[in-house]
Amino acid sequence: MNYLLVNLISWLIFFFGAAFPILIVLRVIGLTGFMKVTRFENYHTFYYNMNPSVKIMLGIVVTVVAALTIWWIGAILTVVVLFTYLTLKNGKSKFITGFFLTMITIIGTTWAFAPYTPYVILQEAFHNTTITGIWTWPSYFTVMGYQKELSIQGLIYGFQISMRFTAISLISLVLVMTSTPSQVLRAINKIGMPVSITFSLVVAMRTIPRIFEYIDTSVKIQYMRGLGSNAPKTIRPFYMLVGAINAIVPVIVFLVRGAKDTAISADTRAFRAYRTRTHMQPVSIGRADKTAIMMSVLAMFVTAMVVIMGFGRAIPYL
Template sequence: MNTILETIISWFLVLFGVSFPIYLLFKVIGIRGFENLTKYVEGKTFFHRLNPLTKLILALYILITASQSIWIIGLADGLILLPFFYKLKRLKLVLAFSLSQVFGMTWGFAVFTSPSVLQNIFGKNLVTIWKFPSYFAYLGYVPDLTIQALFYGLQVAMRIWGMLLFSLMILLTTTVSEFTRSLSKFKFPQSLIFSIIIAVISIPRIFEIAEMAYKLQLMRGISYNKPRIVKPFYKALALFYSILPTIIFLFKKARISGISAETRAFGVYKSRTFIEDYEFSLKDKILLISGGIVTIIDLYFVVTGVIPAIPYHLLNAFR
């Protein structure tokens, strides 16, 4: 009886660990939500007023500190950024996206990370909270789910969380023309700038077209008069069917963009001129200087061992 109960609980944990992030992504956020998370929002917030170059350099600072330093840096970056999404009316979407990313990565690393890796980080005394049946090894799962494994997965998720939120903030508060000017200031090749700008423009359009194709499949009755228990599978099938129309749209859009670039003599000159140029305000200078100082100090502490880097255990709590 205990074996049957353990098997049921194990499969529940596996299915919940896989399905919960997917539920958040496609049910709570949805295709329209992803479009709203990647589309520019008009406003006069703190990040709107920053120089686009400042935002790109700050993104580099966050990338360096969050990936190389203690995981708490990534957590702090994310917590600082969250209130700014409220003014953009995107806080609920960002929270759902954050929960999906953090939960999915924490669970994924917890059940697939080798015990030998965890022992190198936390020591040999691992605290087991659940044992999976032996045949779960064929699925790649480790035999024991430990507190240290969950904590290790959380560390990895936190290192990425802050970077993801700041990337979303840049997309929401920076126009395409601002992107172009910023990359030109960095002396990026015009062909590379063009590719990046096309990607920035296309991301929200991809979600818009995918949602339209998905709703058309539903309007055609793909899940009509089907038992309620199997309707989610038909909706997933409708989402799958929306991939091909979206790809066709992208190819057509690429052709139109190419024609547009040719008619405007793109690439004839090595550099471009702009009607309006952005200057660095006092706010930009303070952020760049303070961010650079913090990054240098953080890297120094990491190199000298004052701040633990990867891997990291919290005050030997699980040794």
């Protein structure tokens, strides 16, 4: 009896890490949520007035800061970046989507590290030889690479690692949400990348939200045709997953068929007739960019100070 219970709870804990994020995706974010955070919408606040290269630079600065400093600075950065989502168009809904995406990252990363991280690394990370286990896995869990016990230190370690990623993914999405593909194209061409490569990149950037859109449409059509209509209510959300997987190949065919039209319209506008392109709107450094650059310099300065004060990266992330 006891053996059964231990197994049951262990598998519940195991599936919590897998199923909880997916439930958030299916119930709260949905495919339209992904579409919202990967698609450009026109608006006029701070981020929208910035030069795309400065936005890329901001991303790099956030990466560097999060990589060099102790976890709670990453956490503060995450909160700050998340709150700037409120200034975007439909800021509230983007804030909510961003919040849940961050939650998923935290849970996912914690679960990806906590059960697996060897005690040796934990002892090194916490400068402490005692590991406090809170749950003992059944012995066969070690086949999956699990340690003997789930420990508090393991959970904290996983959480701290997640703080390194969350701010970066949030600030990176800002670039996609607030610049048009052609702005990005211009900015990247400026650093000397060939126009054919940037063209592919821009096609890819435009395609990502469209993939979510078409998968969403396809899933809805499958629902209309009765997918999952006889299933009990509790497992019905998972039919969206089934529908999404079914939709992948048709969506690829649909998008690829449209490629010829895109190619014809690009070629008729003399795409790649010359090596370089001229631009109607010059890429300039405006007031918003100057503010952003000032903020990044300040952030780097604060980082340097913080590292000197001894709040540098505290745990080995490997």
